[in-house]
Amino acid sequence: MKIAVAKGDGIGPEIMSAVLKIFDANKVPLEYEMVDMGKWVFDKGFSNGMTPEAQQTIERLGILFKGPMETPKGKGVKSVNVTARKTWNTYANKRVFQTLHGVDTVFSKAGIPIxxxxxxxxxxxxxxxxxxxxxxxxxxxxxxxxxxxxxxxxxxxxxxxxxxxxxxxxxxxxxxxxxxxxxxxxxxxxxxxxxxxxxxxxxxxxxxxxxxxxxxxxxxxxxxxxxxxxxxxxxxxxxxVGGLGFAPSANIGDHICIFEAVHGTAPDIAGKNIANPTALLLSGFAMLRHLGLTENAAIIENALLYTLEQGVHTGDFGDKNKPSLNTTEFADAIISNFGKMPQLNAKELLANKPGTPTPLKLEKNTMLESKEIENEKIIGVDMFIESNEQPDVIAKKCQRHAGVKFNLVNISNRGTQVWPTGSVYTNLVNQYNVRFESIDTYPLNQQDVIGLYVSLSGDFKICSLELLNMWGEKKSYSSAAGQ
Incomplete structure (x- = not known):
């Protein structure tokens, strides 16, 4: 099977190389297509942090294994991590947090398993x-x-x-x-x-x-x-359980899945070969099991757990009286322990049942829509207006615009009612929510709302509006505090 691999920024290339070295030593039956994603891709002018070729490869293969990535600050671009999850509708982020022997926490010391x-x-x-x-x-x-x-x-x-x-x-x-x-x-x-x-x-x-x-x-x-x-x-x-260095992450979608380390890029130690690859390795186990490579996942995870039980550690955790290993040495230690079983939480060696990660070729976007059980009707509108006037002054102006179809029922500021009742001790900002409802809850149409908008705009800047909808007898909007 082929999967897409993005090494990431900062310590990403080092920890990815260590994890892939472990996979190769265990003869994990995967081939890797490297894709270009991350900060340096942003810097080349790709606003989503990935090249078009990378997107096409990932959509063709269906699996992305990625290292940590940095989003440039102050350039108005979205996080490549969030963009990737949303673009491919990986709607479920699964993270498993377990006590790891050799990673001391207040709970492990107290004998409380997580x-x-x-x-x-x-x-x-x-x-x-x-x-x-x-x-x-x-x-x-x-x-x-x-x-x-x-x-x-x-x-x-x-x-x-x-x-x-x-x-x-x-x-x-x-x-x-x-x-x-x-x-x-x-x-x-x-x-x-x-x-x-x-x-x-x-x-x-x-x-x-x-x-x-x-x-x-x-x-x-x-x-x-x-x-x-x-x-x-x-x-x-x-x-x-010891920090983000021990936190795997799987992003699951119907067609494409992303497995990644969620910790930062740690640029202060990048290139020094001292980073801890455990989080990315744990994410790799989730990927292997997702692909049906359960035996490979169990052998490597048991080796990791055994290694941790022996007190082997990188510089960011473990017994400081024992010398720490660098990234490469830590990976080699895990490889040397293939076939050994930990005392705690040993994983069962289940035979591989590899599937295919290749997604279906979609011709159009999937529309997600549930069935509307009851009829919708519009019974009013919230007009969000800009004003630094007092609530009673705003109310008098708004009432002039209500006409024969609307009642002014409420004015709120930052979610707190200030008219028809309120308190002078409520601090105000220069944006109000003015709520109009239909007279006798008679159903309205959008043309009625537009007419009110046009009339009201003669006195106020209208920042935005929201329709007040009902389905059946159920109101589908909130009340102000104190209303």
Whole structure:
């Protein structure tokens, strides 16, 4: 099988060479096509951090194995890591965090074993990077959570949990505050949970999750979260097992998958041959198992675990009374331990059942859309306006524009109601949300909203607007604090 390999920036080429050396020594049946990605590709003028030839190769082969990559700062370009995941719809980011003998942490010293799998939604949320300055004082970031996108990652998480014989799957969320976005994600979680009655499915607010992870991490098994929350919790879990140097990452899609080290490029030690290749090697195990090369993965992982148990280490971890090895020496130590079994967490030697990573050739973009069960109707609009006037002054102006189809029902500032009731102790910024609803909730059309927009624009700069929709009798918009 052929896979695409991008060595990465900084320490990337060194740790990738070490991992591929280990694979070759174990006669892993893979061929590698090197592709051009990373900071130096940005510097050549490719705004997505990869050459067109690299993109074509990855789409042809279906598997990308990549080292850490740097995104140039201050040049207005997106992270190549995020771009790659989103371009190829690798919707599930899977990271496995396990106690490694020889990597001392407060939990390993206390005899508390950790085996947590975090599944993070990989495409949506604030990682869309859709931001605007509404006024010179007010910035807006749009957060997209979709039903199809949530169902993709949650179905993957449940299927993976069943496969690994998990005892528990937990949804981390902030639906107590973001009732519509996180509420939709949580709703999808329990919808899928009905299909897996043998799994204990529960949910937890994400701040409570973080507190419990650092006090009793052994009580968690599989955790699934939205993108930003999953990003934060993933790094928290990495800290529980020794840091990002021991954190593998698999980005799973229907057609293309990416396996990578998620730690930084460490330019301060680049070229010194002292970097720790463990995280990339652990990501390589996930790739080998994904490709059906389970025996190769088990032999190499057992050798790694045995090596760690012997106290062998690079300079970033381990017993400082024992001399550390450089990157090449660490790889050689693992190779020399092929066939040896660790005392803890030995992996079963299952025969290879190689599949093919080659994706289907797609002719058009896939449209993800669920069935609309109830009819949609527009019952109002939120107009986001720029003004430094007081709420009652704004209200009098807005009421003049309401006409015969709209009622002015609420004015809020930074999410807090300031009209018709409010407090003079509420600090204001120069951007308000003015909410109009239909008289007697009579359904409106977009032409009605445009007419209000045109009229209102005579008094205010309108920064943006959002329709107030209902499906059946369910309101699909939030209320202001204090409303």
């Amino acid at each position: 085996d947590i799998t975090v599944v993070r939604e990989n495409i949506e949320d604030t990682y869309g990077g859709i931001e605007h300055m509404l006024t010179h004082d007010v910035a807006l970031s749009r957060r997209f959570i979709t039903r199809p996108g949530s169902m993709q990652v949650i179905r993957y998480a449940f299927a993976m949990a069943r496969q690994k014989n998990a005892r528990r799957i937990t949804c981390g969320h902030k639906a107590n505050i973001m009732k519509i976005t996180d509420g939709l994600f949580l709703e999808c979680f329990y919808e899928v949970a009905k299909e897996y009655p043998e799994l204990k499915a529960d949910d937890i607010i994400v701040d409570d999750l973080c507190m419990k992870l650092v006090t009793r991490p052994d009580t968690f098994d599989v955790v699934v979260l939205t993108n930003l929350q999953g990003d934060i919790v993933s790094d928290l879990c990495a800290g529980l």
